[in-house]
Amino acid sequence: MEPLERDFRRRLELAGFADEADYRAACLSEEERERLRQEEQELRTEQTELDARRRDKAAQLAAERRRNVTPLSREQVAASLATLRENARRQQEAIGGIRQKMEENRNLKEACAARAAAIAAQRREYGRWRTLHDLIGSESGKKYRNFVQALTFEIMIDHANRQLQGMSDRYLLIRNTADPLQLDVIDNYQAGEVRSTKNLSGGESFIVSLALALGLSQMASKTVRVDSLFLDEGFGTLDEEALDTALETLAGLQREGKLIGVISHVAALKERIGTQIRVTPVTGGRSVLHGPGCTGSGGR
Incomplete structure (x- = not known):
């Protein structure tokens, strides 16, 4: 056993500790030591004040004794001294009460700080749920349905725009800013003007509708696929260039394995569909x- 370890164990025994574990168990935590240091500082401050007052009283008493003049008798002085001692005792009791109140105040401040932290955490959690409620929450579930529908609508628009770009570089579908479940069209041939789908011509409406139908056909889950597409009329509103574009698009889908059906009275289609x-x-x-x-x- 090293000399230092033996000395350490001897000091533990002299201090009344059974072993090192007993010593460590008796050690104060950093928080407790800090609290005791603060209390010691406060007590030292109070002690300094009391010492100053005691010295002042002692100086006054010495001065009075040197003067050796008083109108009071010895008995009266003794009674006055008893009164002063009683006052001093009461002051000591008051000091003790103040210290107790200060300790209680510190405990209350710590409890208030803990409650304030808990309230702040609850407010953050409330804010998170409030934001979620503002986005998708409502008693009837309508806001959530609209939220989900808007997401699905956004995906369908993205698919439709990919199909639309293959047919024409003129149009781009976007969601209406006022009603997220309504469509608007950006017309690149008119300096990017945003147009309502209600203002589209017959041929424009057909191209947009065809793009939406093709986009919808691409939205498939793991268990459902849309491999068949039937178009009922609408070709009569197309000019020759738009008709060629639409038929080329449908032919490309057919080559990908999709079944395309066209219902129409347009005579020009007879020459194009075998x-x-x-x-x-x-x-x-x-x-x-x-x-x-x-x-x-x-x-x-």
């Missing part, structure tokens, strides 16, 4: 189907 099912009206309000997969006739 696989056709023709509907021929007959008497009695009935119609006959002719084309691949048609083995009979049906009426409507």
